[in-house]
Amino acid sequence: MYAKPKAKDSSGADKEQVTDKIISLFYGVVTPMLNPLIYSLRNKDVKAAVKNILCRKHFSEGT
Numbered sequence: 001m002y003a004k005p006k007a008k009d010s011s012g013a014d015k016e017q018v019t020d021k022i023i024s025l026f027y028g029v030v031t032p033m034l035n036p037l038i039y040s041l042r043n044k045d046v047k048a049a050v051k052n053i054l055c056r057k058h059f060s061e062g063t
Contacts, residue, residue: 040046 041050
C-alpha cells in the first residue's frame, strides 16, 4: 500500500484525509469483495450461465 507524505501546511488537510479514507476503503473492502465475482466469471460454466441469462433477458425485452 502507498502512503503519501503529509503536507507542511494544513490547508486542505481535511479534504485529503477524506480522500485517503475513501481510497483505503476501496482497496481494503471493495476490491476483496469483487475478487470472488471476478474469479467465478472465469469459470466456463458460470460464464455460460451468465450469457444464457443475459441473452434470455435481452430477447424477452425485444418482444
